[in-house]
Amino acid sequence: MSGTEKILEQMQFEPANVRFADLQKVCQAYFGKPRNAGGSHWVFKTPWQGDPRINIQNDKGKAKAYQVKQVLLAIERLGVKT
Numbered sequence: 001m002s003g004t005e006k007i008l009e010q011m012q013f014e015p016a017n018v019r020f021a022d023l024q025k026v027c028q029a030y031f032g033k034p035r036n037a038g039g040s041h042w043v044f045k046t047p048w049q050g051d052p053r054i055n056i057q058n059d060k061g062k063a064k065a066y067q068v069k070q071v072l073l074a075i076e077r078l079g080v081k082t
Contacts, residue, residue: 003025004025004026004029007022007023007025007026008026008072008075010022011023011026011068011071011072012072015065015068015069015072016062016065016068017062018062018063018065018068019061019062019063020056020057020058020059020061020062020063021061022063023056023063023067023068023071024042024056026071026075027042027044027054027056027071028044030074030075030078030080031044031045031046031054031074032044032045040057040058041055041056041057042055042056042057043055044056046074046077047078048077054070054071054074055067055070056071
């Protein structure tokens with residue numbers, strides 16, 4: 001099991017306990033480089049038009065639980081089983 005798969009598993013079972021750096025790693029693995037990064041929001045482009053774009057925020061080193069769930073839904077929409 002790769003590192004990304006382990007993080008995905010943790011995201012499913014504990015969305016409120018995911019490190020921001022881990023969420024960044026997963027987003028970069030599935031959506032490529034962020035369109036906007038370095039500020040308070042990191043925005044990743046998705047292959048479909050319109051929303052949802054992937055928008056994540058660092059909350060004192062942790063990822064926000066609702067954003068973790070949005071990332072999981074976007075990965076599922078890509079056709080990847082999580």
